[in-house]
Amino acid sequence: MSYPFEHGDETLWDAGYSSGRLYHALAQGAAGSLDVPSGLTHTPRGSCAVDREVFQAFTGRLYDLYASTRNEMLRELGHSVLVTSLVLLDRAGGRIAVSPRDTANLDEAKARLARTMAV
Template identity: 90%
Template sequence: MSYPFEHGDETLWDAGYRSGRLYHALAEGAAGVLDVPSGLTHTPQGSCAVDREVFRVFTGRLYDLYASTRNEMLRELGHSVLVTSLVLLDRVGGQVAVSPRDAAALDEAKAAYARSMAR
């Protein structure tokens, strides 16, 4: 059983049911902390629709929090949600500005995540 993340007719990530639902729940929690919508919507078909523009804003705000804090726990707690979101955002054709100091590490993490995020 899977939990696909979709934009229109395109599957961005054909996540396993539990990993997809967990990411969705974590993203919704982060969106609540950031006081913005996530751009992710559970569908009656058992998938998750991604609204590109709303999701781009969410991911940008998530990165801004990640980049602006010195709190190591906050950075680590948000890291996997951020990297997963960046991979999905790439796949939907969106992007957020990332500081040069973070770019190499996030690009490396995105590549690793993307390899395990089947379409």
Template identity: 75%
Template structure:
């Protein structure tokens, strides 16, 4: 059983059911904490629709929280969610503004995770 993340007619990630639901729940929780919508909407068909523009704003805010904190626990909690979100955002064609000093590490983490996220 899967939990696909869809952008229009395109499947961005054919997530496993539990992994997809957990990612969605974490994103919703982070969106509430950040005070912005996530851009992720469950569908009656058992998938998740991605609104690219709204999702891009969410990912940008998530990145800003990640980079503005010196709290290692907060950074580690946000890292997995951020990198997974960057993979999905990349697959929508969206981009966020990233500080030059963060680019290489995030690109490497995103590329490594993307190889494990079937689309």
């Protein structure tokens, strides 16, 4: 059983049920903590619809928190949600601005994770 993340008619990630639901829950929690909507909506079909513009704003805020804190625990807690979000955002055709000091590390983490995220 899967939990696909879809933008319009395009599947961005055909996640396994458990991993997809966990990421969705973590993203919703992060969005609540940031006081912004995530742009992710559970559908009656058992998938997750991605509103690219709202999701891009959420991912940008998540990155801003990641980039601005010196709290190592906060950075680590947000890292997996951020990297997964960046992969999904790339696949949806969206982008956020990333500081040059973070670009190489995040690009490497995205590439590594994207290989495991079936489309």
